[in-house]
Amino acid sequence: MNESFQQRINKIKDYWSSRTKKQRYLFFGSLLFIVILAIAVSVLATRTTLVPLYSNLSPSETGAIKESLDARGIQSEISDGGTTIRVPEESVDTLKVELAAEGIPKSGNIDYSFFSQNAGIGMTENEFDVLKLDAMQTELADLMKGIDGVKDAKVMINLPEKGIFVSDQADAASASIVLNTKPGYQFEEAQIESLYHLVAKSVPNLPTDNIVIMNQFFEYFDLNNEKNSSGASFASQHEIKKQIERDVQRQVQNMLGTLMGQDKVVVSVTADIDFTQENREENLVAPVDEENMEGIAISAQRLTETFTGNGDQAGGVLQGEDPADVGGTQYLAGQGANGDYERVEETINNEVNRIRKEIVESPYKVRDLGIQVMVEPPVADDPNSLPQDRVDDITQILGTIVRTTINKDAAQPELTDELINQKVMVSVQPFNGKIDFEGDAQPGLPWWIFVIGGVLLVIIAVLVFLFIRSRRKREEEEELVIEEIIAPNVPDVNEEQETESSLKRKQLEKMAKEKPEDFAKLLRSWIAED
Secondary structure, eight states: OHHHHHHHHHHHHHHHHTSOHHHHHHHHHHHHHHHHHHHHHHHHHHOOOEEEEEOSOOHHHHHHHHHHHHHHTOOOEEETTTTEEEEEGGGHHHHHHHHHHTTOSOOSSOOTHHHHHSOOSSOOHHHHHHHHHHHHHHHHHHHHHTSTTEEEEEEEEEOOOOOSSTTSOOOOOEEEEEEEEOTTOOOOHHHHHHHHHHHHHHSTTOOGGGEEEEETTSOBOOOOOOOOTTSSOHHHHHHHHHHHHHHHHHHHHHHHHHHHOGGGEEEEEEEEEEOOOOEEEEEEEEOSBTTTTBOEEEEEEEEEEEEEESGGGSOSOOTTOOGGGOOSBOOOOOTTSOEEEEEEEEEEEEEOEEEEEEEEOOSOEEEEEEEEEEEOOSSTTOGGGSOHHHHHHHHHHHHHHHHHHSOTTTOSSOOOHHHHHHTEEEEEOOOTTOOOOSTTOOOOOOHHHHHHHHHHHHHHHHHHHHHHHHHHHHHHHHHHHHHHHHOOOOOOTTSOOOOHHHHHHHHHHHHHHHOHHHHHHHHHHHHHHO
């Protein structure tokens, strides 16, 4: 029994010793991989997955929930700096229902539900005002938490005391708000304006000027309400002026640069902007028929009176009435003659077009514009190399730009050619301040980079040479050893021919002397075969 076990051990040793290093490493690596895989599978199979039960909690709320879970014997974990509590995934729904039934988590803030749950007779007016203010702050903070980008909010409201008399004018309230915003979130102007309106409409007598909103990084969210009648502050007016000048300058620079070359033209633009904005209302009345200046007759009344009589009945002038003031009615007077009169009165009501216009002028107008251009001639030292016709064409192009840019209503005098030429300046002269680059040499690498590269190449060549040399030397040594091991013994012609058995015996004797371990292995293999 022991011999067979020993033989198996020897076979394993022989097999292991006959393996190469690569095969041995592969075997150990496979064994280690199987062990690690088994450990990972067992850990994952027995691991409990924890998921968030509540997030964005205060430290007091986290402590209360943790205490309740520990009393129930439920595994839990606190993360995110104490704001999130995690429980096993299969227990989340059940725990939410059970904790909600117990009123957990409980907040330290007071909301409007407090008054319905704790209404009593013994509460004083001051206590009621304090609770009402706290509830107002809590509800306003909850409203802001629902806005995208806001994780939490703290609101402080200051309400003025009521006056004793009715005639006392109430002071304005004020509010200070600190928002806990998401990292990297950028609020747009419309969102900031909505926040201000939300606060102003939630608190009575609270103007937007008395509201301060900032985040946890001490960044203020200011409401852009400092606007003048033109719809822009001084900074925005200056920016608009610069933008108009920059747009015209780029337009002229690109156009003349294409014609003369980008390095041959320098353009400067100065603009005078009128930011006066006019809001007016016009109530106009116009006839329907403008050709005849008549409207549409919607009603008409015509009265005709005639009288015929004798004697003084139709004559004379009415008492107390001046004959010069009598119009439309004619009296024929005569002694002993027949008299008559006729009166015609016609009233027509015409409907006209009633036009109501509310006109808001544009926020800004280009009142004046000046363009100054410096052109370098094709031959820098010869100003005559640029023809005068080319200069006149440039002047005409600039005049067209000025004519179409200036607002026609803003221009008091008429824009004549002479006036436009005063707003355009074209100067032809060499550019002495221009930087000239010598030659067309391209920027090259520093010389020390080539030195380092050469040294590295020499080192690499030496290493390659030494590696090849050592490899050849090793191959030659291996060939000599192999020849010594497997080279057959050439018998001397003078010696007698040995038989095959005697030759094997000598080889075994030589092997036993030179390589006793191999000889022992050979014997053990023979014994095992027998």
